Amino acid sequence: MILTIIRILAGILTVYSIGLVVTSNFNMGNLLVWLLTAAAVGYSIWYRPVNHWFSAGFGRIVGIILLIGVVIYAGMLVFVSVSGYTNSATGNESAVIVLGAGLRGDRPSLLLRYRLDKAYEYACAHPDVIVITTGGQGRDEAVPEGQAMRDYLIAKGLDPDRILEETKSTSTEENFMFARQILLEKGMAEDASIVYVTNAFHCYRAGEYARRAGFAEAHALPAGISVFSVLPCYLREVLAVLYYWVFKTSESGPMRAMVGILSLNKKFFYK
Numbered sequence: 001m002i003l004t005i006i007r008i009l010a011g012i013l014t015v016y017s018i019g020l021v022v023t024s025n026f027n028m029g030n031l032l033v034w035l036l037t038a039a040a041v042g043y044s045i046w047y048r049p050v051n052h053w054f055s056a057g058f059g060r061i062v063g064i065i066l067l068i069g070v071v072i073y074a075g076m077l078v079f080v081s082v083s084g085y086t087n088s089a090t091g092n093e094s095a096v097i098v099l100g101a102g103l104r105g106d107r108p109s110l111l112l113r114y115r116l117d118k119a120y121e122y123a124c125a126h127p128d129v130i131v132i133t134t135g136g137q138g139r140d141e142a143v144p145e146g147q148a149m150r151d152y153l154i155a156k157g158l159d160p161d162r163i164l165e166e167t168k169s170t171s172t173e174e175n176f177m178f179a180r181q182i183l184l185e186k187g188m189a190e191d192a193s194i195v196y197v198t199n200a201f202h203c204y205r206a207g208e209y210a211r212r213a214g215f216a217e218a219h220a221l222p223a224g225i226s227v228f229s230v231l232p233c234y235l236r237e238v239l240a241v242l243y244y245w246v247f248k249t250s251e252s253g254p255m256r257a258m259v260g261i262l263s264l265n266k267k268f269f270y271k
Contacts (some may be wrong), residue, residue: 003044006044009040010040013033013036013041014037014041016037016231017037019228020232023228024232028236028239029233032232032239033231033232033235076241076242077234077235077238079204079241080234080237080238081200081234083203084199084202084203084204084222085200085220087218087220088219088220089220089221090193090219091125093193093194093195093219094130094188094189094192094193095129095131095194096119096122096129096194096197097132097134097175097195097196097197098115098119098131098132098133098134098149098196098197099135099196099197099206100136100145100149100169101115101145101198102141103138103141103142103143103145106141106142106143107148108145108148108149108152110226111226112145113152114199114223114224114225115197115198115223116133116149116152116197117156117223118222118224119153119197120153120158122195122197129162130162130164130183130188131153131158131163131164132163132164132165132183133145133150133165134149134175134176134178135166135169136168136169137167144165145167146166146169147167150163150164164183172202172205172206172209173209173212173213173249176196176209176212176213176215179213191216193217194210194215195218195219195221196219196220196221197223198222199222200222201234204241205237205240205241206220212249
């Protein structure tokens, strides 16, 4: 029975992985899905020798270590899933910061449109709040993300006078640092409350970076995500959170060197 379930899962993951190859670029989230698929397919084919190896000696030790790792990873997935909804907006924020998430040419990606639509809803419900869109221009993007995001909100009907744009940042950390500079220049109080908009899986880490940037009170407004993107995004975010806990910033550690390698053909990732 268990083997049958694993084989069905392996088949589903195989189809899903092929879909990622066709629609996505090479990135850490997709790599994790492909590794998971390879493990499921491999076990469904060679389950007898695999079970035998894990049943005694060194293989048993490796099996215990892997089991502990799986339990920890599963716990982290729960943490990432729940933490996005534990710091909700109060409705009394002075500004909305929308975090960038990539463009297709000059058009916001699907992931980014979820964020922008959520920010639009909040801005409409709170007519006095300032909105600031954030994000610089990637090497395969026609315009800076902050500019394209502002254009998107204006096209939806938001008053252009309410929208500021930040167009230099290259990371979530810089999104918040540069946005804070702009807001302070516009007269926002040092201790003013803000709400940041990102996808739910990213809310915890975004909140940590907001505090590091100097925002004393930062609340989350979690946006949705397409079903197709759930697995790679959440698997990747677990590693990103662990990385943050170790290095506290993406400006240090090995991540800076990996960014270029893991961001090839970015235009194929965002739908």
